[in-house]
Amino acid sequence: xxxxxxxxxxxxxxxxxxxxxxxxxxxxxxxxxxxxxxxxxxxxxxxxxxxxxxxxxxxxxxxxxxxxxxxxxxxxxxxxxxxxxxxxxxxxxxxxxxxxxxxxxxxxxxxxxxxxxxxxxxxxxxxxxxxxxxxxxxxxxxxxxxxxxxxxxxxxxxxxxxxxxxxxxxxxxxxxxxxxxxxxxxxxxxxxxxxxxxxxxxxxxxxxxxxxxxxxxxxxxxxxxxxxxxxxxxxxxxxxxxxxxxxxxxxxxxxxxxxxxxxxxxxxxxxxxxxxxxxxxxxxxxxxxxxxxxxxxxxxxxxxxxxxxxxxxxxxxxxxxxxxxxxxxxxxxxxxxxxxxxxxxxxxxxxxxxxxxxxxx
Numbered sequence: 001x002x003x004x005x006x007x008x009x010x011x012x013x014x015x016x017x018x019x020x021x022x023x024x025x026x027x028x029x030x031x032x033x034x035x036x037x038x039x040x041x042x043x044x045x046x047x048x049x050x051x052x053x054x055x056x057x058x059x060x061x062x063x064x065x066x067x068x069x070x071x072x073x074x075x076x077x078x079x080x081x082x083x084x085x086x087x088x089x090x091x092x093x094x095x096x097x098x099x100x101x102x103x104x105x106x107x108x109x110x111x112x113x114x115x116x117x118x119x120x121x122x123x124x125x126x127x128x129x130x131x132x133x134x135x136x137x138x139x140x141x142x143x144x145x146x147x148x149x150x151x152x153x154x155x156x157x158x159x160x161x162x163x164x165x166x167x168x169x170x171x172x173x174x175x176x177x178x179x180x181x182x183x184x185x186x187x188x189x190x191x192x193x194x195x196x197x198x199x200x201x202x203x204x205x206x207x208x209x210x211x212x213x214x215x216x217x218x219x220x221x222x223x224x225x226x227x228x229x230x231x232x233x234x235x236x237x238x239x240x241x242x243x244x245x246x247x248x249x250x251x252x253x254x255x256x257x258x259x260x261x262x263x264x265x266x267x268x269x270x271x272x273x274x275x276x277x278x279x280x281x282x283x284x285x286x287x288x289x290x291x292x293x294x295x296x297x298x299x300x301x302x303x304x305x306x307x308x309x310x311x312x313x314x315x316x317x318x319x320x321x322x323x324x325x326x327x328x329x330x331x332x333x334x335x336x337x338x339x340x341x342x343x344x345x346x347x348x349x350x351x352x353x354x355x356x357x358x359x360x361x
Contacts (some may be wrong), residue, residue, distance in 0.1 A: 015105070018276075019164065020070060022178070023217070024171035024178075025170055038281060046066045046126060048062075048065065048142075051207050060198075064138070065145050066120075069090075070088055091129070093107070095318065097329050099277065104316045104328070118130065143157070151196060155192055157190040160189050160190065167184060180221050181216065185212075198331025199214070224247060225247065228243065228277060228293070230348075232330075236293045242270070254272050278296065285319065289315065292317070294347070297309075306335055307328050308332065309345075310333075312330060323354050327347070329345075
């Protein structure tokens, strides 16, 4: 699914859901139109993750995500109202994983955007909050900028493959029942160049990024406590996305699914019955006491694929309030149809520090 958090995002989608448009079959994706905001839906995010290296080979993982949480539907917004009466809550997350230094840095920004300090769709900018920005050139290029006390990241990203739509019939189901779905697509491979200012030095960086864009209303269903999400960019030019919606008993909801993307861009929908994800390693947070499954064995029997997923750093937890989650860079090794494969990606684990539904009460 994809993804989200302050976790406030999905946890609040049940509130006033009948006033918002829900994700239904039949959505016709259009680009670049769908890179922009969809204000008739309550929840939306633009999610970038990537694995980068500097000239010396030092590896850096990053995440920069912009979230839109609707407060009032467009029909209830009056331009004549006070600037303090806003339509959306805006917030963003920025992380840096320094592999060599064994450090993980995270920061969150939240804003109502009452004075234009945060918003969506302002000329080139798809989203911004203070000096954190997501710019779009109208074709296949994006520019990211984020600054914190620890690091400043400026990146240019260029899509090398077309958008991939997840799910079937225009929706990505998250549970049984009407409305428990999202509209969800990804740019699964973006050539990435730029600069990272870190530890008092500016270093040129390059690598590859993954972009998720998802919008919905009321995705989560009763009994769901969180999810496991994995994206992988393989060295052979293919990609893989899998997600498991977790139930109270720890099992995966049958509505979970994934997508395999071949090197030529052709995509295949993967129902939950076609793959298995088994945890192999855990890490317990000293801050939240959550026990995260940061290592996995992934099997896709119909594709003769077996994968081992390992976190490049154990502590990649965003220890935020009201809810925390783990989001970090991973290494992937294994085999597909008898041939060795390896890749890099990102893993997201939510609901381990507390069920998402707690915010719905």
